[in-house]
Amino acid sequence: MPDRLTQQLAFFAEIDKVKQIVRRTLLMDGSRFENDAEHSWHMALMALGLTEYAAEPVAALRVVKMCLIHDVVEIDAGDAYAYDPAAQVGQADRERRAAARIFGLLPPDQAAEWCGLWEEFEAQASADARYAAALDRVQSVLANYHAQGRSWRDHGVTRSQVLARIQAVRTGAPRLWEHLCQIVADATQRGWLRAD
Numbered sequence: 001m002p003d004r005l006t007q008q009l010a011f012f013a014e015i016d017k018v019k020q021i022v023r024r025t026l027l028m029d030g031s032r033f034e035n036d037a038e039h040s041w042h043m044a045l046m047a048l049g050l051t052e053y054a055a056e057p058v059a060a061l062r063v064v065k066m067c068l069i070h071d072v073v074e075i076d077a078g079d080a081y082a083y084d085p086a087a088q089v090g091q092a093d094r095e096r097r098a099a100a101r102i103f104g105l106l107p108p109d110q111a112a113e114w115c116g117l118w119e120e121f122e123a124q125a126s127a128d129a130r131y132a133a134a135l136d137r138v139q140s141v142l143a144n145y146h147a148q149g150r151s152w153r154d155h156g157v158t159r160s161q162v163l164a165r166i167q168a169v170r171t172g173a174p175r176l177w178e179h180l181c182q183i184v185a186d187a188t189q190r191g192w193l194r195a196d
Contacts, residue, residue, distance in 0.1 A: 004107045007105060007106055007107050008106060008107065008110070010105050011102070011103075011105040011106045014075065014102060014105055015072055015075065015102070017075045018035070018036045018037045018040070018071065018072055018074070018075060019035050019036075019037045020035065021035055021036040021037075021071070021074045021075065021078070021079050022034075022035050022079070023035065023036060023039060023079055024079075024081050024151055024155070025039070025140050025143045025144060025147075025151055026143060026144070026147040026150055026151055027143065027147070028142070028143050028146035028147055029146075029147070030146075030147040030148065030150055034143065036071040036074055036079065039071065039139060039140075040067055040068050040069075040070065040071055041068075042139050043067035043068075043070075043132070043135045043136060043139050044064045044067040044068050046067075046135045046138065046139060047060060047063040047064050047067050047131070047132065047135055048060055048064065050135070050138075050173070050176065051063075051131075053173045053174075053175045053176050054127065054131040054134075054172065054173055055127070055130065055131070055171065055172055055173060055174055056127035056130075056131075057127065058127050058128045058131045059128055062117070062128045063128050063131055063132045063135075065114075065117055066117050066118075066120070066121040066128065066129060066132040067132055067135060067136075069114055069117060069118055069121075070118060070121050070122075070132065070136065072098075072099075072102055072103075072118070073094075073095040073098035073099050073102065073118065074095075074098070075098065075102060076094065076097065076098035076101060076102065077091060077094035077095045077097075077098045078094070081155070082140070082165050083155055083157045083161055083165070084155075092122075095122075099115050099118050099119070100115070103115040103118070121133065124168065124171070124172075127172075130168065130171050130172035131172045131173060132172075133168040133172055134168050134169040134171070134172030134173040134176060134177075135172075135173070136168070137165060137166040137168050137169050137180075138166075138169060138173070138176055138180060141162065141166060141180050141183060141184070142183075144187075144192075145183050145186075145187055145192070148190075148192055149187050149190070149191075149192020149193060150192075152187070152192055152193050153191075153192060153193075156194060157193060157194065158193060158194040158195070158196050159184060159185075159187075159188045159193045159194065159195055159196055160196045162184050162187075162193060163181070163184060166180055166184075
């Protein structure tokens, strides 16, 4: 049986692959598509800097952990584009299998903790998870908006699709929800989102 450090280092070597998962969201300057590691890092910093907007009191360190690990499962499951219903089919099952394998590389106590945080995030089962899920949506909208909606335009995304996708923000960070609604309205007016 491998020792604790060997297991931990194997896990950290494996999650380096998160840097290779390319998303369909551009960097804010529009120069290239971001990867999952960049997305997670951005969310983690937002978790620390926007805590005052969480709907309920949150434990910032737990939220940062959720932000940093929430997309680790995409190493195996791949990134399913949020506005592609076909890509969503079976994604939850693929992600559960990936979570078991990837977090299973860790020593049992850490595997249980980190897999539990991932499950909590996915279920939005706590104030921490609802705030983290809100930040997941905020980060993507900000990136799309600052890249002049290029990814939205390339995929024919509509205003109502974005509003449906970002409902988690309404629950996890209502003041951020109000701001995002203004951003979505402006993006629609500019032609970066299709009106319904």
